[in-house]
Amino acid sequence: MPRMLPLFPLNLVVFPGEKLNLHIFEPRYRQLVRECIEQNITFGIPPYLDDSLSELGTEMRLLSVEQTYSSGELDIKTKAVGVFRINKFYRQAPGKLYAGGQVEDVVQDEVPDPVLREIIAKQVRQLYEALGLRKLLLELAPDYCIFDVAHHIGFSTEQEYQLLATTSELERQEMVRDHLDTILPVVLETERLKERVRLNGHFKNLTPPNF
Structure with a gap:
């Protein structure tokens, strides 16, 4: 009305x-x-x-x-x-x-996929740990909804609006899962690269292979 x-x-x-x-x-x-x-x-x-x-x-x-x-x-x-x-x-x-x-x-369908909920919570933890932001890690309740994490996973404002326009919790979960599937490998590889750069020039205690 x-x-x-x-x-x-x-x-x-x-x-x-x-x-x-x-x-x-x-x-x-x-x-x-x-x-x-x-x-x-x-x-x-x-x-x-x-x-x-x-x-x-x-x-x-x-x-x-x-x-x-x-x-x-x-x-x-x-x-x-x-x-x-x-x-x-x-x-x-x-x-x-x-x-x-x-x-x-706008009426919302709030029914989530419980399996996706667990996967996304694990991915969010991985993201924050990879970024060295463990202190800022979200304490997600077991019954959290996607809106609880949406500001904290690197969405652009336009992506946030697309999420707001999505009336199904399951579809919102899929949007966030796709986003995290895309950015997590990039973030993890970037962190590995930074670690290699930090180690470059240090004295290395390496065990040579036995031939």
């Missing part, structure tokens, strides 16, 4: 379940945050990519206002709650300073 939703276009992709901290400084979005507080409404972040507004966006709920500045600027915490499609965009919502849109919810 179409509904009116305040919109806050940004040049990023937000995934359902993600928490996002924002610094609000423009008067139109300060008005939006005030209304979120007073009316308990949500707002949408449609990605602004390639100089145009995307058809899909992510609905956000205000969690808290962390700081209010004397200038009226705000630091807020938000959480993504779902995906929507814009049917009609208004540069200014009726009677408001901020943008808005007639939107409809």
